[in-house]
Amino acid sequence: MFTVFVVEDDPTMKEIIVETLKKWHFNGTDVSDFDHIVQAFIECKPHLVLLDINLPAYDGYYWCQKLREISKVPIIFISSRDTRMDKIMAMNMGGDDFIQKPIDMDILMAKINALLRRTYSYPDHQPRVVEYKGVILNLKDDRLIYNDRQIELTKNEFRILYMLMKQAGEVISRDKIMRALWEDESFVDDNTLTVNVVRLRKKLAAIGLAALIKTKKGQGYLLQ
Known part of the structure; x- marks a missing residue:
């Protein structure tokens, strides 16, 4: 229908x-x-x-x-x-x-x-976005939209945030994030993951989302 x-x-x-x-x-x-x-x-x-x-x-x-x-x-x-x-x-x-x-x-x-x-004789007309508490992640061009402001994300930043938004409220382990990035042929070691998360947090803070990603010590990350 x-x-x-x-x-x-x-x-x-x-x-x-x-x-x-x-x-x-x-x-x-x-x-x-x-x-x-x-x-x-x-x-x-x-x-x-x-x-x-x-x-x-x-x-x-x-x-x-x-x-x-x-x-x-x-x-x-x-x-x-x-x-x-x-x-x-x-x-x-x-x-x-x-x-x-x-x-x-x-x-x-x-x-x-x-x-x-x-x-609908043509495919792919459905919106390709993920949304969490007003934060919109555009899957077509790796952009984040929030309160009419937009930021461009790198591919790794996008993949990290996408995983967290798809499982919002759940703790995602660092190992799971790194495995997902590796499966996408973009291998990162533990230190590189930390650098990506720090950069992502800085971009989020610039548009008023400094507290979006929370660290669970010894476990991983989640959205709050």
Whole structure:
């Protein structure tokens, strides 16, 4: 079943869209916290996004740009705005289509079905990210995103943090981390691992995440 992520501020319109999606046997998931749309998107793992332009705090253009940093999932803008510039902006920000309010639900569903058919004849449109307490690790380009700030990680730094995020809350031994790095044909000895962790911590501290990685003496590392 396809999942459609609905980002719409009008409660009545949102309810109508979600109910229509259900009638067409789609899983319609909406968002209520408009300050954390990216996190909700990651948790939802949708196949398509319906995104209104007029939203609280930041508009749909802003959120489209943020979603495009981590995903190629198709995005349809829905809006009462009808100027030529609005439509151009929607496409330039990464939108795939635009439908004007008041919405004809038959037309909306036709657009959704057409876009899903076109998109999912190609692989790899799911978001490739790992998230932990607002920290987003982009698996496509080894970038970490936190509170709209980004840092580039080396391959070893990325692999270390990826292991810790995949098993967040669990202690990962130094031996296990070194074995994982060796299996990826990037062998490091014990001292090199320490250097990589120190460098990673410095990068995290620069964006306000100094306490993210905790050392368990004699055991290894974990995220807290």
